[in-house]
Amino acid sequence: MSKKSKPNQLKKLLKAWSGAEPEERRAFLDLVAAETRATAAAGGLVALPAGLQDPAMIEEDGPKGETLIANGRYLLPSTIARMEAVMRRRRLTPSAVMGELGFSARDPSLARALAMKAALRLAVVKALEIWLSENEARSASPGGAGGEGEA
Numbered sequence: 001m002s003k004k005s006k007p008n009q010l011k012k013l014l015k016a017w018s019g020a021e022p023e024e025r026r027a028f029l030d031l032v033a034a035e036t037r038a039t040a041a042a043g044g045l046v047a048l049p050a051g052l053q054d055p056a057m058i059e060e061d062g063p064k065g066e067t068l069i070a071n072g073r074y075l076l077p078s079t080i081a082r083m084e085a086v087m088r089r090r091r092l093t094p095s096a097v098m099g100e101l102g103f104s105a106r107d108p109s110l111a112r113a114l115a116m117k118a119a120l121r122l123a124v125v126k127a128l129e130i131w132l133s134e135n136e137a138r139s140a141s142p143g144g145a146g147g148e149g150e151a
Contacts, residue, residue: 027071034068034076069129073119079132080114086135101127 007015017025069079087097094111098104103124110128112118120128 030068031071031076034071035078037067067133069132070120070125073122073125074117075113075120075125075128079128080117082132082136083114083128086132086139089139090135097128097131098124101131103127 017028020028068076070076075083083097087093092100094114095105095107098107098110101124109118109120109124113120
């Protein structure tokens with residue numbers, strides 16, 4: 001009797017795709033689109049797949065120009081890199097960021113999410129989205145070196 005061959009990763013992905021709900025498919029496509037945009041922005045030569053090039057499809061849920069920072073409760077790798085850049089520039093620790101977000105500075109969840117890609121509460125993800133956009137806008141503005149008002 002011959003040994004049954006195991007399905008390869010592509011077959012597993014296709015099986016999972018066919019069994020996924022439309023919301024799950026949308027979340028997956030959003031994740032792929034965000035990762036592809038982040039890679040392209042970082043200087044990579046990756047183009048968006050043909051099915052993801054329609055801006056209306058990618059940004060259906062939010063206003064144009066809004067960047068996806070997490071897939072559900074998990075921060076995207078591009079978001080972690082952006083956060084670490086802001087934290088380095090402002091000389092902040094994860095606990096200081098949690099304090100700025102209005103959560104307890106003793107809460108280790110952000111440090112775990114950055115170091116071990118752990119899940120965050122959705123309220124923290126939403127607050128991080130606002131915090132990140134404000135801090136990146138501040139550093140992009142003229143004279144906004146980010147050194148104002150830090151302890």
